[in-house]
Structure formats: structure tokens, C-alpha cells
Amino acid sequence: MIQMSDIKYGFGGQTLFEGASLHVKPGDRLGLVGPNGSGKTTLLKMIEGDITDFGGSMSRRKGLTVGLLPQDSIYDRGRSIMEAALDPFRFLEEMEREINELNYTAADEPDAAAQKQLIDRAGRLQHEFETRGGFTFRARAAETLQGLGFSAPDRDREISEFSGGWQMRVALARLLLVKPDVLLLDEPTNHLDLPALVWLEDFLQTYPGAVVFVSHDREFLDRTARRVAEINMRKIEVYNGNYSYYEEEKAKRLEILLNRAANQDREIKRVERFIERFRSKNTKARSVQSRIRMLEKIERIETPEERRELSFSFRARTKSGKVVMQLDDVSKAYGDKRVLNNVSLTINREDRLAIIGANGLGKTTLMRVLADRTEYTGARKPGHNVSLHYFSQDQYELLNPDKTALEEVSEHCGEGFSGSARTLLGVFLFRGDDVEKKVAALSGGEKSRLLLARMMANPANFLLLDEPTNHLDPPSREMLEDVLEDYDGTICFVSHDRRFINRLATRIVEITPSGIEFFIGNYDDMKEQKRLREQAEAGNGEAAKSESALSGEARRAARQDRARQILERGRALAPLKAAVADAESRVCGLESRAVEIEAALADPETYNDPEKSRALPAELKSVRAALDAAVSEWESLSEELDGKEKEFNCGD
Secondary structure (H helix, E strand, O other): EEEEEEEEEEOOOOOEEEEEEEEEEEEEEEEEEOOOOOOHHHHHHHOOOOOOOOOOEEEEEOOOOEEEEOOOOOOOOOEHHHHOOHHHHHHHHHHHHHHHHHHHHHHHHOOOOHHHHHHHHHHHHHHHHHHOOOOHHHHHHHHHHHHHOOOOHHHHHHHHHHHHHHHHHHHHHHHHHHHOOEEEEEEOOOOOOOHHHHHHHHHHHOOOOOEEEEEEOHHHHHHHHEEEEEEOEEEEEEEOOHHHHHHHHHHHHHHHHHHHHHHHHHHHHHHHHHHHHHOHHHHHHOOOOOOOOEEEEEOOOOOOOOOOOOOOOOOOOOOOEEEEEEEEEEEEEEEEEEEEEEEEEEEEEEOEEEEEEEOOHHHHHHHHOOOOOOOEEEEEEEOOOOOEEEEEEEHHOOOOOEEEHHHHHHOOOOOOOOOOHHHHHHHHHHHHHHHHHHHOOHHHHHHHHHHHHHHHHOOOOEEEOOOOOOOOOHHHHHHHHHHHHHOOHHHHHEOOOOHEEEHHEEEEEEEOOOOOEEEEEHHHHHHHHHHHHHHHHHHOOOHHHHHOOHHHHHHHHHHHHHHHHHHHHHHHHHHHHHHHHHHHHHHHHHHHHHHHHHHHHHHHHHHHHHHHHHHHHHHHHHHHHHHHHHHHHHHHHHHHHHHHHHHHHOOO
């Protein structure tokens, strides 16, 4: 469909692409990843045709249609949501009006011949109207808007009444309704809540054209991408699998690249030593010059900047009481719209509480009540010795634009802070000269990381985090997960990132139009509990039959008991699963080493080093023995895990 070859492009003194190539295939689901600023958005604009002044070549199939969803908001003042969504179908609305006018005119036309001409014209238009989706376009628009979170009343409201995030959903709806051959999406998940995210994933699964998209949401990448293209070091490298495959394969490719680079460095140093040693000897002049020319021709293997793992312990200054926060019958309204209605909630020490739900139902409002940042009715009772930090996206104004990142963090290092502000910033991915950047020059993601680093420089024992992963790329999200996993206090957070929720949450509060629901465990545990509940309510299986006879109170108790069983099952199997994974990893490592040794023994150059050629056979024998033992251990542990899982399943 689209073939890009040897692309070269840059601006402002920065080279983004140099010799990059990419092929977009029919039916592609291609996820673009890479560091912020590497050129992902630029690449989408090249494919769309907005940027054309680049070197190299790009060919596309004749008649190909391409549509791009940009990151910027849209503003269609004076028009309703539905009117804006129907923009692609104006020609159908015009056709519909013409058909109606022809039918009215024909009905009043006294001349039979003229009337027949009008009826024939209306018939041809009617056929074209039907063929091009004239009878379904409004229903399709309504269905798409509903999937993206717009209720029926919302569709008649002016688009200017909605925030930029909701306006982006309208732009997305318009693009999805057009169905171009190549659909380009620049961070479509940024403004979507979980229900809309899941809907979009399902929609894209059956989309008839190719989809090329940028996203920082790892679960979305995993579920949607069939190939991943990484932009790094001005090149594009393609991985033929989803995001999980990309992560595994990238690690393997990086190891190979680093080994090649190390071998090249050793060879270069060997040649340089020869040159230095014999440079002044006339008898070796020809050999020296030959090696100098050889060094000049060598294309140095470029490796990515190595990210050092920095160890840093995040401990709350003081320990709170067992109950950290309690809300009793809390309500909150904005004008006539009630957002929270008699909410009661208890947060205990060391809880990792995730708050989820569709946008507009009160997640941020609940966080602001917990932080005591808004008025409400009801009771808010902080526990004994509770200290609190609140993070939200509207806190950028707390940063001084004239200060550096290092100055911002240094000023907030509290008593008992161990380590340097520079090291702390390193944990939050500010490396080298990054710490000297002025706040005014930082991107949205960098400001988020700086706010989080500033907060953790003086950690309270209760953290309230409202969408902390917004603007963070995947490595930054993984960094934040590591930090919060190590933290020993209590966390309550809002997030639409399912991997983030799965890794951190021990309890979930879901806000729904009818109230709030509580779940034990993480996001996957919640889905399983919902599945069991739906199965029970549908009357499937013996569990449903027995539960249907119970009272309402008993049914609630049974659901809670099942939720506890699911959580206990996961905890019971976790050590064994980890042992199986560890054993499998050892097997893979030993297999790889055996292959490396066998390859070395098959290489004639190995025998130029007598010591190495003598040592390798002995090492191979040792590796094979260790491999046999590791395989036996892995098989034994796998059988034990299978048996345990069967026991649990029999008990269900």
C-alpha cells in the first residue's frame, strides 16, 4: 500500500530520520513506538502527505485514501456533536434532499413524460443513495458516538460545551466513519476512559483497512498491534508481533547488537595498537597505512544510550494508623448535576486502591474530596498520623518555569531524605544534562515526571494520584510502577492504564451511573469477578442455581467469597508460577550458551586461540549437564503447577 525507502528528514538542526524505511501493508495493525521526540508524529504526517520535503522516496497505491487523527483539539462552534460527526456524509444529506425534492416535484408534474424523467432521476439517485450507505449512516454515527462515550442527549449538545478531550473523540468518530484505506491515529487513547478504550480496541479488530497508530498504552498496543515499528537512532526497525513480542525480541536484538559493537571495539583497539606500535618503523609503513585506511572505512556500530538501573528506596517519613481515610455518606453536586451520591469508603494502611469508571462520573471529584480540595456534604475522616500528597494534571502551575529540574527537586527534599536530588531525578529518567533543563523547556511528560520526583523527594504516607501515567511513554510508566511498588505507604489512584492497574492495585472502586462497586484484587481479578457474577445472574451452572436461591445478603456474601477465592488462588500459585518462569529462563539461557559455544567450535578462527579452543569443549560439557538438570527441574515444577491448577479448578 505504502512503501517508504531511505527516508531522510530533520528540522531545527535535529535529524529525525536517516536512511529509514517502512512498508505499510494491506490490513496492517502497525504500532509506532520510540522515545518522545524521536519522530512518531512526524512519520504519520509524512504518510498522510502533510510533510513532503523529505529525502528518499515514498510510493503509494493509486487511489489510496489516508486519514489522520492528530493530537490537537477541534473546535466546531455553533454545531452539535451529531452534526460534526456527520460531516463525512454531507453528500448523502444533499442526495437525500434532492431525492425528496424530485419526488415532490414529480407528484405535482402534469406532463407524463416530464414526470417519468423526474421519477427515473429519483430512482437512480435512490439506488446510489442506498449503495453508499444512505439508510444506515445516521445509525452508524450514533453507534460510533455511543461507543466513544456520548449519550443520546449529548449528541444534540454544542461541541463547544465539551472539553478538548471530548472534542477529540468527535474527531475520532468522524475519521472512523469515513473508513479510509489507511487510518492514522496519533495517541488516540489519550482522552479515552476504559469503556471507550475497550470499544475502540474491538472496533479496530474488524476495521477493513490498515491502521497505523501511536500509543503509550501498553495494553492497547498489545491487543491492537500485529506489528510494531520502533523509531530509534534515526532508523525504523520492525517487529512482526504485538507489543509483548516486541519487548522480548528487542532485548534479544539489543544483546546481539551490543556483542557486535563490543567485538568491533576490540578489533578497532587491536588495529590501533598495531598502528601505534609500528608507526615509526619504515619496514611496516605499508601495513600501517593499510590499517589506517581500513579504520577509516569501518562503519561504527551505533548502540542506544544505556539506561543504568538506579537503586533508590522510597519510604514514607512516618507510619499512619491502620485506617488512613474514611468517607461517610459523601455527596457532591455541580449545580443541578449530582456527581457523588452518599459515597462511603474506607482506605486502610498499605492499600493500593484504584478508582476506575467512565469519564464524567466523578473519579476526579472523589479524589479531590479525599484530598480535601473541594466542598462536599457528609464526613471525611483522616486517620491517625496521616500525611498526604496529591498529584493531578492541573498542578503544572506549581512548577517555576525559570528554575531547572534539579533546583525544583532540591528545594523539596524533606528531612530524612537519603541520597541526592540528582540521583532521584535519574530514577525518574532525567539523565545527564536533562537535570539542568529549565521547567519552561520541558514537555508534558517531563513535567509529569518532575512533579512525581518532587513529590517523592519528601514522601508522605498517603499518595493520591489522579492519572499519573498521562503523557508518560512506556519506559516512564514502567519506571513509575517500579517506584510505587517499592513505596511502603498507602496509594489511591485513578488510571485508565490496565497494565498499571494490574501491577499495583489490591482493591478497585468502580464508579458507575448507579453508584460505586468494590472489588478485591487488580483489573484482571475484577473482570473475573464480573464474569462469575454475570454467569450466576444468567443462571448458568450449578453455582448460578444455588446462588439464585439465596437472599440478597447471602448473594453478596457469596460473590465476596468467590472474589476472595480468586485472590487467594492467585497468591497461592504466584510463587510456583515464578519458580516455573525462573526455571524456564535458566533453560533458555543455557540453551543459548550451548548454541554460542557450538557456533564458536565450528568457527576456524576459534582455533587461532589455543587456550580458548581447549576451554570451550569443557564448558560445553558443563553447560549441557546443567541444561539437563534445568530441564528436569522445569518439567517437575510445570507438572506441580498443572496439578495445583487442577485442584483449584475442581474446587470451583
